[in-house]
Amino acid sequence: MSTVPTHARVVIIGGGVSGCSVAYHLAKLGWRDVVLLERKQLTSGTTWHAAGLVGQLRASQNMTRLAKYSADLYARLEAETGVATGMRQCGSITVALTDERREEIYRQATLARAFGVDVQEISPAEAKAMYPHLNIGDVVGAVHLPLDGQCDPANIAMALAKGARNNGAQVFEHVKVERVLSANGRVTGVSWTRGEESGVIEADHVVNCGGMWGRDLAASSGVTLPLHACEHFYIVTEAISELSRLPVLRVPDECAYYKEDAGKILLGAFEPKAKPWPAPGERIRDDFMFDQLPDDFDHFEPILSAAINRMPMLESAGIHTFFNGPESFTPDDRYYLGEAPELKNYWVAAGYNSIGIVSSGGAGMALAQWMNDGEPPFDLWEVDIRRAQPFQRNRRYLRERVSETLGLLYADHFPYRQPATARGVRRSPLHEHLKARGAVFGEVAGWERANWFARPDQDREYRYSWKRQNWFDNNRAEHMAVREGVGLFDMTSFGKIRVEGRDALPFLQKLCANDLAVEPGRIVYTPMLNARGGIESDLTVTRLSETAFLLVVPGATLQRDLAWLRKHLGDEFVVVTDVTAAESVLVLMGPQARDVITRVSPDDFSNEGFPFGTAREIEIGMGLARAHRVSYVGELGWELYVSADQTAHVFEALEDTGAASGLKLCGIHALDSCRIEKAFRHFGHDITDEDHVLEAGLGFAVKTRKGDFIGRDAVLRKREAGLKRRLVQFLLEDPEPLLFHNEAIVRNGKIVSIVTSGNYGHALGGAVGLGYVPCEGESEEQVLASQYEIEIAGTRHKAKASLKPIYDPKGERVRL
Missing domain, CATH: 3.30.9.10 (D-Amino Acid Oxidase, subunit A, domain 2)
Known part of the structure; x- marks a missing residue:
């Protein structure tokens, strides 16, 4: 029986195909002291009974890239290792x-x-x-x-394990990891047992590839890994x-x-x-x-x-x-990859939702590159462990949700499909108010959000389709209320982060691309960049005082954004606090927004007294709120931040007062259809950590003259070298077809890219999409001179292309 070492650079926990792939790829990258520990025998949990299907097409470009990598890897593994993999491309x-x-x-x-x-x-x-x-x-x-194709799953794992050993990794069976050890917020090693024997391996990194055991192992270290076997x-x-x-x-x-x-x-x-x-x-x-x-x-x-x-x-x-x-499943049918936000150098590759064989080859490669380089090789947000919400480790929640997610793998993948199980965990103080007024709720990061409002004579449920769904006309009414009158949204699900302390400004200046050295009460839209100039976060920053800032981020990215901030926090005198639950957000938008708010508040809401991009404390009804004059829909309006205890009162005051102006309650679908008419970007679709900020058209929010910040050099290099692609807005000429995302962009008869996000532009009279177009060496005029079509299910539709927002290109309406 071989001796378990006392030191390692990395310990990989779990000897299924995932753990073997991570070990193989780290060893291939030249990592020494790679140790894999398997509690019983390799493949003995789930891998041994997997079906071994290798389908290349996944839901996005990068997931497809990983699946294709797996197929190519498995095809050559047998020649490399001598282990028969059974891989054949049968179609x-x-x-x-x-x-x-x-x-x-x-x-x-x-x-x-x-x-x-x-x-x-x-x-x-x-x-x-x-x-x-x-x-x-x-x-x-x-x-x-x-x-x-198809393959022999167990032999794939065995071939990966042999390849790992051939490159210096050590693989131990019948060694159970009892606990991951840590100190000062980072991994220090693992404790293990083997029969009567026990010991500790000191390690710089640990990778949890524990499959259906992964949740409990992670939880013992305070790490959230939401998965459950079915x-x-x-x-x-x-x-x-x-x-x-x-x-x-x-x-x-x-x-x-x-x-x-x-x-x-x-x-x-x-x-x-x-x-x-x-x-x-x-x-x-x-x-x-x-x-x-x-x-x-x-x-x-x-x-x-x-x-x-x-x-x-x-x-x-x-x-x-x-x-x-048994196989492990996750709440959203996507696996987990990356560094856990709770513990430095605690890595995860688990929760494969019955597609572990086709996923693990590419996932092991991507995670190894991530660990080696300190950043992912390309955008992996859809499988990033940082999307997991802390409450999702709850076992009752997981049991209920995974009873549905297994079947969703083969269910119709309709746009806007909402989960039916494990609902109602996170709710706004206005949930029951909105429900009583016809809200049909969707879920993001556990938050129940009003997606649209049903009429009294209408069923309050989705009827899914690839064509116009049953709420299309409701969405039109809400959308046009925002464009022509006034609408009210509940956006309590926004992530809210306070960054405060003596060094708060220099700390944020280091992370943010825009200049935050503004007067208290000013709001700055800014991305946070990585060293490649890719967009790590998309947010607004409000300076509350000389030493306090409020960061507002999408609810789905809150954990990711908190992790990014804390990762870069060094010796600065700064405190980062999640205050999401403390305040609700009511969003009043539309050309009549000023008429409504001035009847419910005595404060000055004129352009002179309350200019765009500022925040003020206001009286409203009989309460107080902080009003932010910004807009994600492209119209005049305010976001009202209200303490949770006063939210219902402020809502009722706005609703009563707004009745005279025809105020309409609006949902998330209307927010999205309005924002895409204005070509506002959506993080995770239109902008990711792989998309350069200048190619995304957000150069206006980057101030290189302010001094050094993460990504500045990459911005300067891109300005010098020129853009290789541009984010373009498209409007279909035919008003009938619908865009969602992933439709093909056709330029002069050739597919060149995909639609990153789409929705129906009710004010423009057609479907609107955003997508990147290759443009190396081309001027804006040359990009726009081409003929564009969007291919939907094999049929091509003519499209108008624009580099400026087709709706209100000068941005005048937000400053009415």
Whole structure:
């Protein structure tokens, strides 16, 4: 039995495909003293029973990049390590049984083309020719990806482990990590046991690749890692004599996938209501290894019945194996990667939602690069651990949510789809007021937010579609109220951070690209940049006093932004405090906003007395608030920051007073449709840490003359070298099609990029989108001289392109 070392540069916890991939890639980068500890045997948790599907197309460009990397890596691993991986590119077919699903898979095909993935839309007859056993009687469309594949999951992990060892890593089985050790806010090592033996490894870094054990391990260190296991079912048939090699087949409308292997069919399920495991109050047994869970044929039977109709040959095929094993799922069906915000050098790669094989190769590469370079190799926000909310480690919440998220993998991925489970955790003080007035709520970061308001005669629920949904006309009414009258939004979900202390100004000047050396009461819009000039945060900063600042960020990015601030806090005399729950935010917007607020407050709201970009304490009703004159919708208005105890009173005062002006309650969908008409950027879609601030069109918020700040050199270099791409606004000429995001941008007949965000511009009369266009060596005039189209589900639509906001290009309306 080999001796466990006492020192390591990094300890990786968990010997599934994820941990083996991280070890492999760190060792490949030249890291020495890489140690992987597995509690039992490699692959013995989930990896050994994974289906091994390798589908390249994911929901975004970078996730597709990682999946393609995995496929390429697995194809060459066997030659490198001598371990047979079973990797073969047999292709995949996805079939649609409804018009809505056809729209979805055809949109995915457009996305695949934009990402350089080989894809073809095929007819039902063509699908039948590729998959002769398929019943196509009700199939309305299909998509074929010829380079998708399948592999042997356990051997993939073994090959990665061998490759890691070949490059100097040490891999230990039957060594259980009892605890991650830390001091002064950073990792110092791990304590471990092996039978009667125990010890400590001092380490600079720890990576939690613990799979379904990961949540509890993280929680013991105060780290949030929201995941929970569910039972996952599949059957394997007896050998079928007439079976030839076949592509992977997905029938998402029947929650099923089919994989041919060695003359047998594996039929797997992503049923709409899953079974979380283990039961409440129970924990995973310490001796759990290569284990199966009890059969539940009744649970699987609806999937099997549909499968026999879909592939009639199954009716006479014997069942060789009925399998039920646990896999971990997350609240949003996206895995976790990156450094935990609570503990320096505590890294995570876990929660793969049944796509761990196709994800782990790329995720291991990306995390290794991140650890090596101190920053991610490209935008990884959608899987970043910093999106997790602290409350999401709650086990009751997780059990309820993952019962839904497993099935959502194969559900229709409609735009604006809201989770149905584990709702109501975070609510504004106005929640019941808005509910009584017809609000239909959505959820972001656990916050319940009014997305739109139903009429009294209208059902208060979403009816999802890829076409106009049931709230389209409601959104138009709210949108036009903001454009022509006055609307009121509840934006309590904004993240609010106080930064204060003697050194608050120099600290923020170091992080922010804009100049914050302004008088108290001034509001500054600013990005925070990384060393590459990419946008780490998008925020407003209000100077409250000489030593106190309020940072307002999107609710979804609060944990990320707090982590970024604290990461860069050195010896400065500065305190960073999350004050989100202390204040509500009521947003009064529209050309009649001044008329309303002056009837409920005695203060001066004129342009002279209250100019744009300033904040003042005001009297309102019988209470007090702090009014910020800013706008994310492009109209005159104020954000009103009200202490939680006075929120209901201020709301009622505004509502009563505003009735005479036709004040309309508005939801998040109207906020978004208004902001995109003004070409205001949305963090996570239009701007990310991979997007250079100048190419994003935000150079006006960068002041290089103020002195040094993070990203300044990258800005100066880009100004010297010129832009390689520009963020462009598009308006479709045809008023009927809709844009959401990920549609293809076509320039002079060639796909050049994708739409980063889209919505319907009700004031402009058509769908509006934003997206980057390559422009190296080109002037603005040359960029705009081209012919543009947007491809939606294979059909191209003419579009007007603009580098200035098409609505109110001079920005005059916010200063009415």
